[in-house]
Amino acid sequence: MDGVECRYGSIKILEDVSLQVKEGDFVGILGPNGSGKTTLLKSISRTLKPHKGAILLDKTDIYSLKSIELAKHMAVVPQENTIGFSFTALDIVLMGRNPHMKRFQMENEKDLAIVRKAMNLTNTWGFADRPINELSGGEKQRVIIARALAQEPKILLLDEPLTHLDMINQLEVMDLVKELCVKEGLMVLAVIHDLNLAARYCNVALLLNKGKVFSAGSLETVLTSENIKSVFRVDAIVRKSLVTNSLYILPLSPQKISPSKHCSIHLICGAGTGTSIMKALVDEGYSVTAGVLNLLDSDFETCELLKIPAVTEAPFSPITDKAHRENLDFIGKASIVVLTSVPFGYGNLRNLEAVLEGMKLGIPTYVIDEVPIDSRDFTGGKAKELLLQIELAGAVFVKHSSELPSLLNLSKAVGLAKDHTEIPGHTKDASCAPKSKGKN
Amino acid sequence: MTDVAVERKYSKRSSRWKLILIGLIFALVGVAIVCLNVGYAPISFSEILNILGKQIPGLNGAIDPTSVSSVNEAIIMQIRLPRIMAGALVGAGLAAAGVMYQGVFRNPMADSYLLGASAGASFGYTLAVLFVTTSAITVSGLGLFQIVAFIGALSAVFVVYFMSRVGNKVPITTLLLSGVVVNVFILALQTVFELRSGKALVGIVAWIAGGFANITWVHVYSVLPFVIGGIIVAFFFCRDLNTLAMGDDTATHLGVNTERVRLILLVIGSLITAAAVSISGVIGFVGLIIPHMTRLIIGPDHRILLPTSAIVGAMFLITCDAVARVATGASELPVGVITAMAGTPVFIYLLRRRRTSYSL
Numbered sequence: 149m150d151g152v153e154c155r156y157g158s159i160k161i162l163e164d165v166s167l168q169v170k171e172g173d174f175v176g177i178l179g180p181n182g183s184g185k186t187t188l189l190k191s192i193s194r195t196l197k198p199h200k201g202a203i204l205l206d207k208t209d210i211y212s213l214k215s216i217e218l219a220k221h222m223a224v225v226p227q228e229n230t231i232g233f234s235f236t237a238l239d240i241v242l243m244g245r246n247p248h249m250k251r252f253q254m255e256n257e258k259d260l261a262i263v264r265k266a267m268n269l270t271n272t273w274g275f276a277d278r279p280i281n282e283l284s285g286g287e288k289q290r291v292i293i294a295r296a297l298a299q300e301p302k303i304l305l306l307d308e309p310l311t312h313l314d315m316i317n318q319l320e321v322m323d324l325v326k327e328l329c330v331k332e333g334l335m336v337l338a339v340i341h342d343l344n345l346a347a348r349y350c351n352v353a354l355l356l357n358k359g360k361v362f363s364a365g366s367l368e369t370v371l372t373s374e375n376i377k378s379v380f381r382v383d384a385i386v387r388k389s390l391v392t393n394s395l396y397i398l399p400l401s402p403q404k405i406s407p408s409k410h411c412s413i414h415l416i417c418g419a420g421t422g423t424s425i426m427k428a429l430v431d432e433g434y435s436v437t438a439g440v441l442n443l444l445d446s447d448f449e450t451c452e453l454l455k456i457p458a459v460t461e462a463p464f465s466p467i468t469d470k471a472h473r474e475n476l477d478f479i480g481k482a483s484i485v486v487l488t489s490v491p492f493g494y495g496n497l498r499n500l501e502a503v504l505e506g507m508k509l510g511i512p513t514y515v516i517d518e519v520p521i522d523s524r525d526f527t528g529g530k531a532k533e534l535l536l537q538i539e540l541a542g543a544v545f546v547k548h549s550s551e552l553p554s555l556l557n558l559s560k561a562v563g564l565a566k567d568h569t570e571i572p573g574h575t576k577d578a579s580c581a582p583k584s585k586g587k588n
Numbered sequence: 589m590t591d592v593a594v595e596r597k598y599s600k601r602s603s604r605w606k607l608i609l610i611g612l613i614f615a616l617v618g619v620a621i622v623c624l625n626v627g628y629a630p631i632s633f634s635e636i637l638n639i640l641g642k643q644i645p646g647l648n649g650a651i652d653p654t655s656v657s658s659v660n661e662a663i664i665m666q667i668r669l670p671r672i673m674a675g676a677l678v679g680a681g682l683a684a685a686g687v688m689y690q691g692v693f694r695n696p697m698a699d700s701y702l703l704g705a706s707a708g709a710s711f712g713y714t715l716a717v718l719f720v721t722t723s724a725i726t727v728s729g730l731g732l733f734q735i736v737a738f739i740g741a742l743s744a745v746f747v748v749y750f751m752s753r754v755g756n757k758v759p760i761t762t763l764l765l766s767g768v769v770v771n772v773f774i775l776a777l778q779t780v781f782e783l784r785s786g787k788a789l790v791g792i793v794a795w796i797a798g799g800f801a802n803i804t805w806v807h808v809y810s811v812l813p814f815v816i817g818g819i820i821v822a823f824f825f826c827r828d829l830n831t832l833a834m835g836d837d838t839a840t841h842l843g844v845n846t847e848r849v850r851l852i853l854l855v856i857g858s859l860i861t862a863a864a865v866s867i868s869g870v871i872g873f874v875g876l877i878i879p880h881m882t883r884l885i886i887g888p889d890h891r892i893l894l895p896t897s898a899i900v901g902a903m904f905l906i907t908c909d910a911v912a913r914v915a916t917g918a919s920e921l922p923v924g925v926i927t928a929m930a931g932t933p934v935f936i937y938l939l940r941r942r943r944t945s946y947s948l
Contacts, residue, residue: 193837193841194840194841195837195840195841214843214845215840215841215843215844215845216843216844216845217843218843219841219842219843220843222841223841224837224838224841226837226838226841230835231833231834231835232694232833233694233833233888234887234888235830235833235887235888235889238594238598239830239889240834242598243830243831243834243842244842246827246831246842246843246844247842247843249827251824251827252824254601254602255598255599255601256599257599260595260598260599264595273591276594277594277597299842
């Protein structure tokens with residue numbers, strides 16, 4: 149079986165969709181709600197005839213085939229499955245053999261064997277004799293999948309097959325289908341909402357948006373951060389997991405709040421201590437900078453994702469003068485400095501010095517003291533000394549990072565803050581509030 | 589159930605079904621013979637068996653002619669036996685048509701009167717009674733009224749079907765609604781004519797209420813091809829009916845030509861119903877409840893459900909007709925009354941026996 153070509157040009161729901169599928173392909177049909185995914189499946193399964201265009205199976209138009217012919221090659225697992233008759237699960241799966249049976253044939257041993265295999269693969273054999281309407285949603289779903297498998301199809305169409313399944317069943321079904329793709333060359337077209345599951349199992353993806361093909365091709369080319377942002381309007385981190393050897397997608401909050409508070413905060417962090425507070429501050433609307441961070445540091449990764457400017461240092465190198473100067477530069481431009489509970493070694497000790505410099509300039513400084521300094525001081529006491537100096541200089545110590553945003557809000561008193569430039573030597577305002585009448 | 593037991597149960601299924609059917613056929617014959625005994629003239633079982641034996645070419649010689657009185661023979665052969673045969677055919681036909689309609693519509697409330705067959709037949713009969721003065725017209729023995737009732741039934745279904753067609757498809761819901769509308773409309777016309785029918789009203793109402801009072805062999809022969817032929821043809825489509833129960837889309841995905849199967853089954857069901865109603869009037873309950881009763885015992889697989897319902901329907905109606913014959917002293921009760929009164933408690937009992945809620 150060479151491939152299925154799908155060209156569908158219909159004004160209302162799907163427009164000009166083209167795709168070529170090869171044996172063994174596991175195609176994920178992705179897209180937001182209303183983008184036409186189910187319609188596409190319907191046109192392939194002959195439920196809805198396309199207005200324009202053709203769907204070819206091995207160069208034959210599928211609409212020219214008799215439905216029983218097509219049923220020998222193509223199986224469909226629809227989204228909705230309400231069955232009002234009390235057939236047993238086994239009866240339902242046996243119906244999958246219908247296309248292969250002649251009119252008067254009763255089911256024979258071979259059919260039963262195929263059915264049993266399909267039911268074993270989907271873990272449904274255990275309730276084979278029970279009426280379908282007594283089964284749970286997930287069990288019903290698996291029975292329908294078993295029926296599709298009993299058809300021994302070359303092409304399998306799945307419309308959101310995982311909706312009612314719990315985690316282990318989702319993985320088992322996907323594993324099963326993938327194995328059939330790889331071992332027996334089954335072609336699968338599946339509408340899947342869960343991008344992570346699609347990323348893990350599909351090798352080809354078709355991303356639909358508003359009825360048109362936004363992107364099609366191999367999974368890596370389709371599932372990119374940009375595409376996800378454009379189509380789903382969600383910022384997402386797309387990374388490759390070395391454990392599962394596939395992409396995984398981590399969606400962030402739907403909207404990135406542009407800096408609204410005109411108040412810049414310089415964050416001194418590292419070793420993952422800064423990630424959550426960075427996100428929290430960005431969400432609040434502050435513009436954030438960070439430094440000095442090691443290039444391999446996970447906080448630096450977060451900076452890249454949240455587009456936070458950061459001072460970086462080469463891995464395994466202590467903070468060089470250049471980096472230190474850049475750090476001081478950022479501190480000078482900031483209205484507030486925040487220091488997290490980052491562990492200190494000789495490599496990043498100069499960050500503490502930078503904080504002290506900042507305090508000399510009068511910049512309000514907050515220290516998040518979640519982890520006691522003794523347990524994170526790897527400099528033989530020097531870090532502790534510097535921290536003590538910072539405390540004496542008037543920094544505000546906060547026990548939990550969650551308290552910080554509210555504390556910052558309080559210190560800002562009223563309304564929007566103005567960006568203020570550095571005036572060397574002058575005491576900075578302790579808040580980002582606009583200068584109100586009569587004060588200062 | 590263990591794995592092996594489940595597999596064995598399903599692989600032995602067809603032999604089990606054949607056994608059930610054979611058993612039921614024997615039961616049917618037994619019921620028929622018992623009911624031959626029911627009636628005003630007391631005729632013993634042995635005499636009945638002798639009379640029947642005389643009809644069979646092979647046994648003819650073995651039966652002593654003196655053990656059979658010609659009067660009794662006439663009663664059995666000309667009055668009771670055709671009546672029982674007709675009862676069996678109508679019962680089987682209505683039940684089978686009920687199974688077909690319930691399967692096609694996927695609706696437990698469906699029976700074969702849904703698309704107007706009963707209304708059409710009644711109306712046709714009414715018009716014939718009112719406007720044809722020479723009631724002696726017969727077509728090869730079959731009364732004109734029967735023919736008109738038959739045509740009336742089919743016409744009503746025809747109208748309903750074509751009202752509901754959209755292009756090449758006939759959506760089920762549209763069919764149902766059209767059936768309701770046409771039934772109501774014909775009923776309205778029927779009422780008008782009944783009110784103006786004067787003396788003929790009693791006869792009309794009595795006929796519509798259903799009964800086997802004046803059944804002759806001609807009636808039996810006229811219905812037989814429709815019922816038997818219809819059930820046999822419908823049997824070819826039973827597996828498709830099973831698949832159709834999954835929904836139109838799924839059935840198509842599994843290779844069933846849903847429009848064609850539905851059309852064929854509706855045509856067969858309507859023909860059977862029209863034939864049945866034209867000789868027996870409108871007998872209710874059989875087409876609706878017998879399929880359910882059978883389904884509760886034997887399951888939803890149409891391949892066994894159809895023949896079983898037909899036989900059960902036959903037995904049921906024969907019995908009810910026998911009761912109707914002798915229940916009240918002077919005149920017969922309408923069979924429809926007996927079917928409802930007898931069937932309802934049985935159905936309720938079966939329904940209560942199920943622990944889970946009812947589904948087709």
